[in-house]
Amino acid sequence: MPSSRLTLVVSLLFALPALAAQGDPKVREAAQRGITFLARSTAAWQQQHQCYGCHVQAVTLEGLAVGKQNQYNVPQKELGIILEGVLHSQGGARTAGGLSQSLFPRTARTFGGVAFARYDQYVDSKLRDDLLKLARTLLEYQQKDGSVQGDHESRPVTAGLMQATYQAMQTWRQAYARTADDAWLAPIRRAEEFIAQKAASWEGKPEGIYLQDVNYALLGLTAAGASRSEDVAGKVARYLVSLQQKDGGWGFSAGTSDPFATGQTVYALRQAGFTEEDTPVSRGIRWLVSHQQKDGGWGAAGSGKAEALWAVLGLVSVDVVSVAVSGLRDGEHVAPSQTIQVDARDNTGKGIQKVELLIDDRSAQKAQGGKLSYTWDTKGLSDGKHTVDVVATNTQGQVSRRRLEVYAGNVFLTSLGSRFTSSGTELAARNIAPKERSGRVELRVRIADMKDGQPQPGTQMFQETRPSAQGPMTFTFGGKGQDGKPFRTGRYFAEFSFVDEKGAVLQQERLLFTHDTPESQYAQYGEVAGGLALGNGQQASNAVVELVDEKGRIVQSTRSNETGQYRFKSVDKGEYKVRVRKEGFKDAEMPVNSAPATQAAANVTLQ
Structure with a gap:
């Protein structure tokens, strides 16, 4: 990326003039017209064609879900028609072949996955089973380099590898949000590695980068949990801002602005944490409002044109209050x-x-x-x-x-996850250490020996050390010794350590995992999972959750995720207590019985 552009963008991002003291009601009025237009046009398209058209219904469903979250009036009749089409029309999610399209089934599913993810995140749980089914299917499309391969590219509607990779990541992210199953984190980290490496290759090559690739890169990094305070996500966001045209819009051709590119870029920036108070977003929003047609759309061909879909997504990110x-x-x-x-x-x-x-x-x-x-x-x-x-x-x-x-404090390694594959068990973490923090990350894998009725770290079977680098870190435990002979299947402990330049261990995290197929894991062990809530009805995220055996010993410990969900895997048969602690709230406990091939539920409300 050219240094002159980055210098300009840095000055913009750190000296952003605010909008007027009172927000502009015309923005929400324009967004409401866009939602109504989009819902009615897409419902009419659905009734005319009676099939699943991935971009039309999927992006519309995503836009309506975001609109619902930000307190717009989403036409319920039209939303029902669109849902019926996505689920039950030809190629729908609940038809015999599942969500598909005869010529490009992968693309149909990646589009559908992100739409189901946003609906589940912002509206209700009606599509949750469909979401999880799609999330599992998308795992089959991930390549060795972490990317997700689609089967159709026709720009700008279907944009290729970066688009499909982001769509799968957002699907997996919501699957994790609803299940707290750390198996979803490993493929997210691999996909994040692909995006980070691709973004690094863009340095100094601004003319050859397609705008949508940059948008989807930022959306993918955000789905992975990256923030603008991190190096890669910050650079991608700043580069997007540098591409803004003088009139406030963005375009797919040099020197031009269009509703598709502007709406999509505004949406990407908003997902990355920009607000309407930030100059690039406010200028983009004003461009969209000024180019909206009287019927609420942006193109003569109505919602069949992608302009309306993405322009609405850009506008409906404006909530009733900007903070x-x-x-x-x-x-x-x-x-x-x-x-x-x-x-x-x-x-x-x-x-x-x-x-x-x-x-x-x-x-x-x-x-x-x-x-x-x-x-x-x-x-x-x-x-x-x-x-x-x-x-x-x-x-x-x-x-x-x-x-x-x-x-x-000394917290640098987060979001530990494991997933068994044909190559071994993938072990993953996110490194959030500041760029200036030097050190290394060590991974040790130890056999889980049973001592006094509970698994304890035993003999070390694997070790790998890497220099600390901000972002995703993935390792593969192949389950074989140097002689090529396989280790036993079963439970192991992964120990992640952050070690500073002087050799001091600043952080160590431990993850119990089973090195075996998901089917074998399910047959041998139980799971304990549930949701945590606060007394005011809000989800209790970031609470300490402990699985305690009959002797009062902590067998496993975790934290609830962003939706208040938690999960313990590889649990032996027996009676336990789920103990929840969160500073400022009363500790809570709930008894639970675990058995192989079952998932025991323990939902807790903190007061």
């Missing part, structure tokens, strides 16, 4: 003291009633009106991830939320 946060960046390691500034702006023309700042789901500061300032003393924080939520309420009682995730 800007400064002084804290998503994904960063906190300083000893952080001054957080919040500026909330109503987009309905009604004004802001109050703003509240919550840290780890506990109220830290409240303010009347739309502005809040809080100095956060982080010195007493426990090592690990912490959540910061801003909840803004307008004078009509409508609520918008924004969440940031930050880290304290």
